[in-house]
Structure formats: C-alpha cells, structure tokens
Amino acid sequence: MNIPHLFTSESVGEGHPDKIADLISDSILDACLEQDPHSRVACETLVKDNHVVLAGEISSRAKLNYEGIVRDTIREIGYRTVADDDVFYADGVQVLNFLSEQSPDIAQGVDARAAEGKEGSEQGAGDQGIMFGYATDETPEMMPAPVMYAHRIMRELARSRHAGEVDWLRPDSKSQVAVVYDKNGQPERIMNVVLSTQHSEQVSLSEIRDYCTALVKRVLPGELLRADTQYFINPTGRFVIGGPHGDSGLTGRKIIVDTYGGMGRHGGGAFSGKDCSKVDRSGAYMCRWVAKHVVAAGLARRCELQVAYAIGKADPVSIMIDVDTFGSSTIEEEEIIRRVRSVFSFKPADMEAALGLRRPVFRLSTNYGHFTKPELPWEQLDPARLELLRRA
Numbered sequence: 034m035n036i037p038h039l040f041t042s043e044s045v046g047e048g049h050p051d052k053i054a055d056l057i058s059d060s061i062l063d064a065c066l067e068q069d070p071h072s073r074v075a076c077e078t079l080v081k082d083n084h085v086v087l088a089g090e091i092s093s094r095a096k097l098n099y100e101g102i103v104r105d106t107i108r109e110i111g112y113r114t115v116a117d118d119d120v121f122y123a124d125g126v127q128v129l130n131f132l133s134e135q136s137p138d139i140a141q142g143v144d145a146r147a148a149e150g151k152e153g154s155e156q157g158a159g160d161q162g163i164m165f166g167y168a169t170d171e172t173p174e175m176m177p178a179p180v181m182y183a184h185r186i187m188r189e190l191a192r193s194r195h196a197g198e199v200d201w202l203r204p205d206s207k208s209q210v211a212v213v214y215d216k217n218g219q220p221e222r223i224m225n226v227v228l229s230t231q232h233s234e235q236v237s238l239s240e241i242r243d244y245c246t247a248l249v250k251r252v253l254p255g256e257l258l259r260a261d262t263q264y265f266i267n268p269t270g271r272f273v274i275g276g277p278h279g280d281s282g283l284t285g286r287k288i289i290v291d292t293y294g295g296m297g298r299h300g301g302g303a304f305s306g307k308d309c310s311k312v313d314r315s316g317a318y319m320c321r322w323v324a325k326h327v328v329a330a331g332l333a334r335r336c337e338l339q340v341a342y343a344i345g346k347a348d349p350v351s352i353m354i355d356v357d358t359f360g361s362s363t364i365e366e367e368e369i370i371r372r373v374r375s376v377f378s379f380k381p382a383d384m385e386a387a388l389g390l391r392r393p394v395f396r397l398s399t400n401y402g403h404f405t406k407p408e409l410p411w412e413q414l415d416p417a418r419l420e421l422l423r424r425a
Contacts, residue, residue, distance in 0.1 A: 039224065041211040042179035042294025044187045047110050047400045048204020048231065048275070050282025054078040056399045057085065058284045058306025060106045061099065063393035066308070068095035070391040073135045076306035081281040083120050085128045089306065092135040100128045111194065111204040112276060118203070120278040156382040157345035158312045160302075166320020166338045167297025168328040171219055174405055174412075175325050178220040180294025182210040184401040185252045186228060190245075191400075199244060203231035205275030212257070218334070218361075223253060225263035231275035232267075242266040291403045292317070297337055304403055309390035312342045312381060316349075318411040319384045321404050323377050329414055330422040332369050333358035340379050347380045376421045 045052055057078040065072035072093035079086040085103050108123035115122055168175040186208040194202040209227035212220050228245050245266045250258060285303025289295050302313025309315040320338040327336040339355040356370050378384070385391060388410045398409055406412060 039211060039213050040177070040179050040294075040296060041209060042177065042183050042289075042296065043207060043209040043227075044180065044183035044290055044294075044401065045208075045287060046187045046204065046206030046230075047191055048112065048206065049287075050080055050205070050277045050280050051284075051286040052282070052400055053080050053107065053110060053112075053277065054282040054284045055287065055305035056110065056396065057087075057103055057106050059395045059399045060102050061087070061091075061097065062306055062308060063396050064097050064102055065091065065093045065095045066391065066393040066395075068097075069093045072308060073310060074306065074308040075135070075311065076132065077284045078306070079281065079283050080121070080277040082277060083126050084277075085126050086131065087129065088131040089133075090135040091132050099130055099132070103128050118276055118278055121276050155347040155380065156310070156385075157347055158310075158316075158342035158381055160311060160313065161342055161344050162302050162313055162316070163300040163339060163341045164302070164312060164316035164320050165292075165298045165300055166317060166322070166324040167293050167336070168321065168324035169296075169335045170328055175328055176402070176405055177293055177296035179210050179212045180290070180296065180402065181405065182212070182223070182253050183208045183294065184405055186210070186226070186249055188401050189248055189252045190228075190230060193248065199236075201233040201236035201241075203233065203273075203275060205231035205272070205279070210253075220254075220257055222259050223257045223262050225265065226253070227265040227268065229267050229269070229272055231272050234273055238267065238270055293404070298339075300339075305395070305399055309385050309388075310381060315381060315384045315388070315390055316340055316342065316379070318388060318390070318403070319377070319379060322388065322411040323373055325412070326376075326414060326418055326422055327356070327358075327369060327373065330419050332363055332372075332422065334361035335359045336361075336369075338373070347382070349379050372422050376418050 058076045061076045062074045065074050072095060074091050076089045087099060104123045112118050112122045169177055171178050172181050174181055187206060190206055207229050211224040213222050213224050215221040226249050228249060232241055246264050284306050288299055288303050291304055292299055304314045307314045320340060324336040324338050327333055335358060337357045340349040343350050356366055358366055362369060397406060
C-alpha cells in the first residue's frame with residue numbers, strides 16, 4: 034500500500050487567529066440560515082490586534098446584528114475581557130463591515146433555471162472547482178491517525194481551559210503529531226508530539242511542560258506512546274503574546290487542518306463562511322460522505338474521491354467520479370465507481386437534500402476538523418446506501 038512510513042499532521046486551537054476568523058464567518062452563516070434557509074453567504078473575516086474586518090457577499094432575508102455576533106463569538110472562544118488579552122477581547126474590538134450582496138452574475142448560474150433547454154430547472158454549482166473526499170479504516174472516525182490525534186490534543190486543551198482546571202491557559206494553541214506506520218499501513222507508534230499553548234506571565238515553563246505532557250498522554254492511545262516518544266512542549270520557551278495580538282488571522286487559511294492533515298488531497302477551496310451552494314464546501318462534504326460509505330461497506334480500506342464542477346452546471350464535469358483506493362480495494366475500482374454513481378447524486382440540490390445543508394450546522398464544523406464529529410450529517414452513515422453499495 035502507498036502509505037508513507039512516517040507522517041505528521043497538525044491542528045490548531047479555537048483561539049488561533051485563523052480559527053477565530055473561521056468561527057466568526059461560520060457564526061454569521063448559521064445566523065443567516067436560522068432566519069432564511071435559502072441565504073447565499075460568502076463571508077470572509079480578518080482579525081488583527083483589536084480589529085475585526087468582515088468582507089464578502091450575503092444575499093438573505095435575515096436581519097443580523099453583525100457586531101453582536103462578532104463580539105459573542107470572541108467571548109465564547111475565551112477572549113472575554115482585558116484580563117484575557119489586553120489588545121484583543123470581546124468588548125474592545127473595532128468591527129469594520131464591508132459585506133455586500135451577491136453578484137447577480139453569480140446568482141444567475143446558481144439559481145434553479147433551465148440551462149440551454151437541456152437540463153430542465155436545476156440548481157447549478159456556485160463556482161467551478163475540484164473537490165476531494167477521503168476515508169481510511171485506521172481510526173474509528175475513518176480519518177488519518179496523525180490529524181485525529183492532533184485534534185484530540187486541541188480538544189482536551191480547550192476543555193481543560195474552559196473548565197478552569199488551571200488559570201494560566203490562554204486560547205491560542207497548536208499541536209502536531211508524527212505517526213510511524215507499519216508495513217500494512219496501520220499506525221505502529223507515535224514518534225513525537227509538538228504542543229504550543231499561549232499562557233499567562235505568571236506560570237513557569239516547567240509547570241506548562243508537566244501539565245501538557247500529562248494531558249497529551251491521557252488523550253493519545255497508550256499503546257502507540259513509547260519510552261522514546263518525544264514531547265516538544267512550548268519549544269520556544271515563552272508564548273504570552275498570542276491570538277490576533279501576535280499574528281493576523283484570516284478565514285480559510287487552515288484548509289489542511291480542516292480536512293485530512295495532508296494525507297488526503299485537497300482541491301484548494303476553503304469551507305468556512307460559505308453556504309452550501311458553494312460546491313467548495315458541499316462537494317467536499319459529499320465526497321467525504323461517499324468515501325466513508327465505500328470504506329464502511331468493505332469495498333476498500335482507503336478511498337479517495339474527486340469531483341469537478343463548472344459554474345452554473347448541475348452535473349459534475351467529471352461525470353465518471355474518480356476513485357482511488359491505493360490498492361486496498363476488495364473489488365475492481367471501476368465497479369466501485371459504477372456503484373457510487375448508482376447510489377449517490379453529486380448535483381448541488383441533491384447534495385443539499387441528502388446532507389441537510391440548509392440547516393445552521395456549520396459552526397459545529399469549524400474547529401478540530403470538518404470531518405471528525407459524529408453529529409455532523411456528512412459523518413453519519415446511511416444503512417440503506419451501505420447495503421446498496423454492498424449489493425449493487
């Protein structure tokens with residue numbers, strides 16, 4: 034199998050500047066969908082120092098208090114008062130709003146319409162582009178182990194911070210996990226872990242390292258941690274200035290963290306702040322959903338799908354859905370493609386219906402990967418479709 038001997042992936046915490054921007058964008062998207070399920074949203078956010086800049090296009094009947102959403106989101110992450118960060122905190126930021134309505138040139142391609150008298154009245158793709166989906170049997174979540182383990186560390190660090198287990202943790206953080214694979218393509222051991230967390234002035238480096246090393250050991254599989262596993266905790270020695278005070282943040286800059294940690298390919302389109310008419314998001318979610326079904330049905334141990342769209346067209350322009358099982362399939366890949374095409378539709382309107390993408394569920398996806406949470410519809414297996422794949 035074509036799996037690297039060693040693979041490393043990273044994750045970032047909810048207080049990382051780019052993730053602050055992602056969550057603000059997805060919070061605005063969900064707020065629009067709560068009032069108007071047919072909202073068209075493409076919301077970008079920039080954060081730096083005490084500034085939050087909103088830009089993009091929104092066409093919706095929703096009436097929103099954008100500034101209130103921004104401040105509530107920042108407060109939820111943990112930048113609540115000047116005590117948390119003396120530059121970037123909920124009531125101290127300046128919000129600049131440059132949102133406008135969606136271009137009618139784009140809308141005419143997306144709206145349900147008759148296309149050259151051939152397709153009938155169908156919703157077209159909101160843009161051109163390529164999307165990938167990936168699944169593997171190496172973890173229960175059907176995700177690559179390195180990125181799943183990096184996410185676990187970030188989740189636990191956030192949980193302990195919000196629970197107040199120690200008073201020196203601050204919201205900005207990053208993790209990285211290097212996994213060694215055996216000859217069968219299964220995780221064999223963890224070579225090293227990197228964890229950097231923002232902290233208060235008062236805490237000592239030794240206390241940070243002791244606490245974080247113990248945290249890592251309780252969330253990663255004990256059988257993969259060895260005596261020679263290395264732990265690099267706050268390797269620079271100091272991380273007091275963080276968040277947008279230390280670095281700028283922008284929606285859509287953590288697309289590999291959001292997906293497969295580099296193990297599966299990525300089409301290049303970001304997710305956060307986009308409604309499901311943007312196939313960058315809906316197409317990638319659909320490909321992930323289908324790849325999970327292929328692996329769960331026992332047709333392959335690993336599966337990667339690719340689809341491609343032209344703006345305004347309902348059917349993917351890659352009509353033969355591209356499937357790569359990396360030599361792990363139990364039947365011919367051509368047969369897997371035939372079954373996938375017979376069981377799943379990749380038209381935008383059909384993807385929206387199958388996954389319920391007109392609901393305000395996108396804030397749930399923002400942090401710790403868009404493909405790791407069982408409550409998300411594109412992570413839930415459909416027993417009927419599984420059976421069709423097995424018996425098609």
